[in-house]
Amino acid sequence: MNTATNMLNHLTDLTISPRLAKNLRRNIKERIIEFILMLAALSAVFTTFSIVAILLYESFGFFKTVSLVEFFTGTEWTPLFEDAHYGIMPLISGTLTTSLVALALAVPVGTIAAIYLSEFASHKTREITKPILELLVGVPTIAFGYFALLFVTPLLQKIYPDLPGFNMLSAGLVMGVMIVPYIASVAEDAMRAVPMSMREGSYAMGATRFQTALRVVTPAATSGIVAAYILAVSRAVGETMVVAVAAGQQPTLTFNPIDGAATITAYIVQVAMGDLPHGSIGYQSIFAAGLVLFAMTLCFNLIGHVVRKKYREQY
Amino acid sequence: MAQQDSQGTSPPAHASTLGNLTAVREMIQRHKRSDIVFASIGLLALMLGLLTLLTLFIDLVMDGYPRFNLQFFSDYPSRRAGSAGLLSAWVGSVLVMSITFLTAVPVGVGAAVYLEEYAPKNWFSDLIEINVSNLAGVPSIIYGLLALGLFVYGLGLGQSIVTAGLTLGLLILPIVIVSTREAIRGIPVAIREAAYAVGATKWQVVSDHVVKYSQGGILTGVIIGMSRAIGETAPIITIGALTFIAFLPPSPITEVAPYLNFEWLSSGFTVLPIQMFNWLSRPDHAFHTNAAATGAIIIVVTLLMNGTAIYLRYQIRKNIKW
Numbered sequence: 001m002n003t004a005t006n007m008l009n010h011l012t013d014l015t016i017s018p019r020l021a022k023n024l025r026r027n028i029k030e031r032i033i034e035f036i037l038m039l040a041a042l043s044a045v046f047t048t049f050s051i052v053a054i055l056l057y058e059s060f061g062f063f064k065t066v067s068l069v070e071f072f073t074g075t076e077w078t079p080l081f082e083d084a085h086y087g088i089m090p091l092i093s094g095t096l097t098t099s100l101v102a103l104a105l106a107v108p109v110g111t112i113a114a115i116y117l118s119e120f121a122s123h124k125t126r127e128i129t130k131p132i133l134e135l136l137v138g139v140p141t142i143a144f145g146y147f148a149l150l151f152v153t154p155l156l157q158k159i160y161p162d163l164p165g166f167n168m169l170s171a172g173l174v175m176g177v178m179i180v181p182y183i184a185s186v187a188e189d190a191m192r193a194v195p196m197s198m199r200e201g202s203y204a205m206g207a208t209r210f211q212t213a214l215r216v217v218t219p220a221a222t223s224g225i226v227a228a229y230i231l232a233v234s235r236a237v238g239e240t241m242v243v244a245v246a247a248g249q250q251p252t253l254t255f256n257p258i259d260g261a262a263t264i265t266a267y268i269v270q271v272a273m274g275d276l277p278h279g280s281i282g283y284q285s286i287f288a289a290g291l292v293l294f295a296m297t298l299c300f301n302l303i304g305h306v307v308r309k310k311y312r313e314q315y
Numbered sequence: 316m317a318q319q320d321s322q323g324t325s326p327p328a329h330a331s332t333l334g335n336l337t338a339v340r341e342m343i344q345r346h347k348r349s350d351i352v353f354a355s356i357g358l359l360a361l362m363l364g365l366l367t368l369l370t371l372f373i374d375l376v377m378d379g380y381p382r383f384n385l386q387f388f389s390d391y392p393s394r395r396a397g398s399a400g401l402l403s404a405w406v407g408s409v410l411v412m413s414i415t416f417l418t419a420v421p422v423g424v425g426a427a428v429y430l431e432e433y434a435p436k437n438w439f440s441d442l443i444e445i446n447v448s449n450l451a452g453v454p455s456i457i458y459g460l461l462a463l464g465l466f467v468y469g470l471g472l473g474q475s476i477v478t479a480g481l482t483l484g485l486l487i488l489p490i491v492i493v494s495t496r497e498a499i500r501g502i503p504v505a506i507r508e509a510a511y512a513v514g515a516t517k518w519q520v521v522s523d524h525v526v527k528y529s530q531g532g533i534l535t536g537v538i539i540g541m542s543r544a545i546g547e548t549a550p551i552i553t554i555g556a557l558t559f560i561a562f563l564p565p566s567p568i569t570e571v572a573p574y575l576n577f578e579w580l581s582s583g584f585t586v587l588p589i590q591m592f593n594w595l596s597r598p599d600h601a602f603h604t605n606a607a608a609t610g611a612i613i614i615v616v617t618l619l620m621n622g623t624a625i626y627l628r629y630q631i632r633k634n635i636k637w
Contacts, residue, residue: 026516029518030516030517030518033518034429034433034517034518036425037425037426037428037433038429038433038434039425040421040422040423040424040425040426040429041425041426041429041430041434041443042443043422043485043488044443044446044447044450044488044489044492045442045443045446047446047450047485047488048446048449048450050461050465051453051457051458051460051461054460054461054464054465054469055457055460055464057464058464108360109360109363110360112353112356112357112360113357113360113361113363115353115357116354116356116358116360116361117357117361120353120354120357131625131629132364132365133361134621134625135368135618135621135622136364136365136368138539138546138618138620138621139368139371139614139617139618140545140546140547140588140610140613140614140617141546141548141549142546142548142588142591142592142595142610142613143371143375143546143591143610143613143614144371145592145595146375146591146595146606146607146610147367147370147371147374147375149595150374150378150603150607151370151371151374174367177363177364180363180364181364184361208347208349208350209350210349210350210353211346213353231452234452237454238454238455238456238457239454240454240455240456240548240549241548241549244549245592245595245596265454265549268456268459268460268553269456269549269552269553272459272463272554272555273552275555278468286460286553287460287464290456290457290460293454293456293457294453294454297452297453297457298449298452298453301449301452305448
């Protein structure tokens with residue numbers, strides 16, 4: 001009995017003080033919170049993996065029916081027809097043509113805008129124009145689709161009457177305007193990273209602003225500017241609503257911007273608008289097309305980031 | 316030149332130097348002119364975007380002008396263009412946006428806090444960072460395919476409001492994460508050290524100080540993300556939501572206890588940009604008027620949101636002095 005009381009006393013001595021107990025509770029709470037925050041951060045990893053997993057899984061079903069050779073070399077894309085052909089080339093040609101038209105507009109305009117912003121514009125002009133560029137980025141693409149189909153195309157038809165109602169030219173041009181702010185801001189970043197001393201050296205030799213911009217700043221910022229172009233290509237390739245509305249829905253193997261043709265994204269939209277049964281070959285085909293699109297944009301993004309990182313290390 | 320004069324150089328040489336001088340002056344003039352020419356071209360290139368935006372907006376307003384009345388907002392879509400309205404679309408947009416907000420904000424802010432304050436510098440954090448920057452470059456339609464495979468069929472959520480909300484939530488997650496991280500990075504270390512010095516735990520430092528002081532920056536990112544989500548069309552079409560919706564989802568608030576109702580989550584829906592695409596893709600030109608009016612409304616909403624965000628950021632930059 002006595003020993004038992006002794007032991008009890010001993011035990012109470014061992015119990016932790018209220019302050020330590022509070023600390024313990026705090027520590028456990030801290031750990032739980034850290035774990036929850038980590039889960040939130042892991043959602044990004046989860047999203048990437050789900051994207052890859054789902055694209056691969058559904059494409060796998062698709063490639064059970066369609067051989068890879070037919071997929072990459074076939075020149076007809078008619079998965080929903082009775083006489084089905086599964087050559088992705090027409091969709092890729094449409095995607096590349098619209099993107100090239102967009103770049104043909106956005107590269108010169110975006111570069112000139114970037115040079116102007118970085119080398120010519122006063123502080124005040126920059127403060128006013130940069131937010132405007134940002135606003136332009138925020139405009140929903142469906143509105144640009146309307147613009148391409150019902151404003152730009154009729155306008156172009158006045159100049160060139162034979163232009164069909166759906167054509168890659170107007171879709172590409174409108175997409176180009178959409179990409180300009182993107183090129184301008186990334187390229188401007190690169191130009192501003194060029195050290196002031198290089199400009200000062202050039203001015204000291206008697207060069208004008210234009211000469212300095214063209215022969216000193218631009219060459220020094222080349223990798224950053226090229227990165228801007230590459231990231232812009234990735235944007236153009238993945239752009240959906242403008243081409244789905246204005247470029248047409250017919251997969252055609254052509255590089256002529258006057259024609260109408262479906263892009264990869266336009267095809268996905270077109271199929272999703274219909275009511276395809278889950279698991280059918282048509283349903284799987286949009287995932288195969290999506291996989292190609294994802295691979296293309298991933299490549300461009302990776303190259304862009306690598307090139308962009310390089311110039312940052314230079315100075 | 317003065318030296319040459321004192322030595323009494325021959326007149327022809329003198330004349331040629333003078334000729335050179337005028338040539339040099341002409342060259343300087345020419346180069347200065349090219350400066351001005353380029354500056355004007357540059358301004359024009361910059362303004363191209365603004366001009367397009369203005370033309371686009373004026374075009375939409377002119378085309379959609381007949382439909383700007385209250386009835387347009389209180390009518391269901393219809394087979395007759397003149398009496399078709401936006402009711403189910405704007406209600407759908409509000410409900411979808413609420414889901415997007417409720418998922419993207421806690422997850423995005425949590426992820427950003429983890430990456431900035433908690434994450435150790437190792438391959439694991441690098442993996443998360445690479446994923447975030449990669450996701451920002453994934454085309455929106457790919458998110459639609461993800462949602463079609465995962466939410467619609469994988470989890471059996473169907474073509475519902477919750478599917479659309481989650482999809483757009485994932486889509487704007489990188490925007491929220493990046494802007495939150497930027498805002499958190501702006502908080503000086505001294506603030507954290509002061510809090511630690513008086514015995515605050517890490518979470519107390521983060522929630523009471525770091526996140527609190529970066530609220531403005533976080534809000535800016537959230538607004539920009541939400542304005543992007545409102546106008547997003549492609550991922551929602553991809554989940555197969557382009558249908559004729561002439562009804563409203565069940566109301567989230569009921570008359571009887573428990574006053575809340577979650578049936579609306581699994582309801583079919585349409586949103587503003589989808590309704591616009593629907594009208595735009597019809598051959599009947601009467602519907603194009605409706606599409607234009609819808610487009611003008613979407614642009615006003617997104618521009619207002621973006622404008623607010625830009626203004627907020629400007630104010631924050633101006634006012635914060637650590």
